[in-house]
Amino acid sequence: MKCLIPITVVPKASPRCWTWSRPPAKVCWRRSCVQIQRAKPLKAHNTLALKASASAYVSAHSRDDIVAALDWARVEGLPVLPMGEGSNVVLAGDLKALVLCQSEQRIQLVAERGDTVSVQVSAGYNWHALVGECLDRGWYGLENLALIPGQAGAAPIQNIGAYGVEVERFVEAVHGIYIENGEAFSFSTAECHFGYRDSVFKRELRDSVVITAIDLRLSTRPDTHVVYPALQEELDARGIETASPADVYASVVAVRSRRLPDPMTEPNAGSFFKNPVIGGEHADELHKAFPQLPLYELDDGTVKLAAAWLIEQCGWKGRREGDIAMHDDHALVLVNRGTASGAELLAYAGRVVASVQHRFGVALEMEPRIYGN
Ligand SMILES: Cc1cc2nc3c(=O)[nH]c(=O)nc-3n(C[C@H](O)[C@H](O)[C@H](O)COP(=O)(O)OP(=O)(O)OC[C@H]3O[C@@H](n4cnc5c(N)ncnc54)[C@H](O)[C@@H]3O)c2cc1C
CATH class of the missing domain: 3.90.78.10 (UDP-N-acetylenolpyruvoylglucosamine reductase, C-terminal domain)
Structure with missing residues (x-):
């Protein structure tokens, strides 16, 4: 379900100049050229495996790619629909839109303060891979959210949560671009208006922004959260009394793998x-x-x-x-x-x-x- 469509990159000399042909369109702007695919089937891009197509589709590797694609859609008069791995959407029919996926895999240590680190993650990072990566680096907190499908950029949208923990606990900022005018924004946690499976991105800003990165504050001191009965039972069954972050991660993965149907076999x-x-x-x-x-x-x-x-x-x-x-x-x-x-x-x-x-x-x-x- 990852957005890994190869992008043709053609160096451009002039600062703002588009070239496109049908199909597919190659859109160039500043240093980036992105390939826009037309009539793109989306069955493999939603975990319900519903048949639908998008009138246009782009896989963006960078901020410049996104801006180029947004400009192209504006000229074409197409609305833009940012999508991650399609694990929280119902495609009720064909989409008359440019579906914009992101594939940049970037994780960056921004600051260290006492027992915490601030980490910036690109929207295209697979969420579960991010949880594992942070654990490996000794940045703790996300373990309860292991194995949730989707991309990091989608995590704040419905304030993903599992086993007693929601992502809002860790979000320091959400960065993105307004679809209407291509302007950048950065929201603090308070500005995200997080609630139960809810945020400003599901309400006032619904379908009007592309989230490009999120900042997370994580702990360098093991900080486990075991309140959920199923998680406690799994730890008990493993004979673990004082759970480390790695224990919590392994238990969450085990419980979820046992209990939840895999979209690859049961969409x-x-x-x-x-x-x-x-x-x-x-x-x-x-x-x-x-x-x-x-x-x-x-x-x-x-x-x-x-x-x-x-x-x-x-x-x-x-x-x-x-x-x-x-x-x-x-x-x-x-x-x-x-x-x-x-x-x-x-x-x-x-x-x-x-x-x-x-x-x-x-x-x-x-x-x-x-x-x-
Ligand atoms: C088997 C299974 C288990 C799940 N378990 C949980 C769970 O335990 N807890 C939980 O909270 N959720 C769960 N979910 C739901 C889902 O995993 C999350 O909502 C996830 O964050 C969706 O990520 P995605 O990349 O697939 O987003 P998509 O489904 O592609 O998109 C969801 C919405 O976000 C928007 N969007 C996506 N990326 C961006 C972006 N970069 N910028 C702007 N808008 C964007 C889309 O337009 C769409 O409106 C589960 C789903 C499945 C299939």
């Missing part, structure tokens, strides 16, 4: 629905009617419910309709068992939402973003 987008958060009164009513309902009280008085439990109670776990199925072991994971279209997947998801709403009066929200029509 999926991970958890398809967010865990809903409801008001305290509503939670009390539900608890009276369904005493088994798992509830997690939050600091602000609201209550988080387990979406998987609600879905399972409605009889969806393992149910297959056409080529779409809710996974046999995971009532949150929708799987494409054949050649389902994005429309079929969304119709199935809509039926799940309707039945949960009907039975529990709770609105489920989809986690992946929908593109195409």
